[in-house]
Amino acid sequence: xxxxxxxxxxxxxxxxxxxxxxxxxxxxxxxxxxxxxxxxxxxxxxxxxxxxxxxxxxxxxxxxxxxxxxxxxxxxxxxxxxxxxxxxxxxxxxxxxxxxxxxxxxxxxxxx
Amino acid sequence: xxxxxxxxxxxxxxxxxxxxxxxxxxxxxxxxxxxxxxxxxxxxxxxxxxxxxxxxxxxxxxxxxxxxxxxxxxxxxxxxxxxxxxxxxxxxxxxxxxxxxxxxxxxxxxxxxx
Numbered sequence: 001x002x003x004x005x006x007x008x009x010x011x012x013x014x015x016x017x018x019x020x021x022x023x024x025x026x027x028x029x030x031x032x033x034x035x036x037x038x039x040x041x042x043x044x045x046x047x048x049x050x051x052x053x054x055x056x057x058x059x060x061x062x063x064x065x066x067x068x069x070x071x072x073x074x075x076x077x078x079x080x081x082x083x084x085x086x087x088x089x090x091x092x093x094x095x096x097x098x099x100x101x102x103x104x105x106x107x108x109x110x111x112x
Numbered sequence: 113x114x115x116x117x118x119x120x121x122x123x124x125x126x127x128x129x130x131x132x133x134x135x136x137x138x139x140x141x142x143x144x145x146x147x148x149x150x151x152x153x154x155x156x157x158x159x160x161x162x163x164x165x166x167x168x169x170x171x172x173x174x175x176x177x178x179x180x181x182x183x184x185x186x187x188x189x190x191x192x193x194x195x196x197x198x199x200x201x202x203x204x205x206x207x208x209x210x211x212x213x214x215x216x217x218x219x220x221x222x223x224x225x226x
Contacts, residue, residue, distance in 0.1 A: 102154025
């Protein structure tokens with residue numbers, strides 16, 4: 001699976017958009033970008049995933065650059081409950097070996 | 113949908129003792145995963161079951177670790193002769209048939225070896 005690079009921490013004001021970047025310059029054509037988050041003392045939670053098109057769901061939007069070497073997770077209106085560690089993961093979907101390889105992620109602190 | 117549950121939530125044990133953790137996945141989820149997470153790090157994969165078959169084990173899973181999923185439902189993770197380096201959060205996750213992208217995680221079991 002391709003390696004990802006994320007900033008260790010970011011701050012965001014409540015109500016503003018949080019834009020979390022991820023670099024994955026060695027991504028292969030059949031690898032998907034996944035985002036999970038982990039709120040303190042809880043297990044990780046799936047947010048969104050995509051291959052090359054931008055994706056949106058009720059939690060967030062995922063913007064993948066045209067060359068697929070980087071992506072941005074957007075929380076449009078961050079709340080205090082969005083304070084968490086956000087993990088960007090790149091892996092082949094539909095593989096028989098369907099584990100996830102987590103890095104250290106980005107600690108997002110949402111402040112009032 | 114009651115979510116993935118893990119028991120116990122916290123375990124304190126003395127070095128050299130054996131411990132066993134239990135994971136109950138979401139009903140009808142056929143895939144089950146164990147991860148270990150130490151402070152400041154992301155979760156690390158330990159092992160993976162599809163139904164009752166253990167299909168993959170990480171090199172992190174030493175001979176002191178064993179996992180089972182006897183009837184393809186709940187799973188247990190046992191650590192024998194615990195060491196202080198085993199202190200970590202042990203996370204369980206599951207996925208339903210036909211889905212590879214979303215893993216549903218439990219709250220974890222925090223192990224402290226003294």
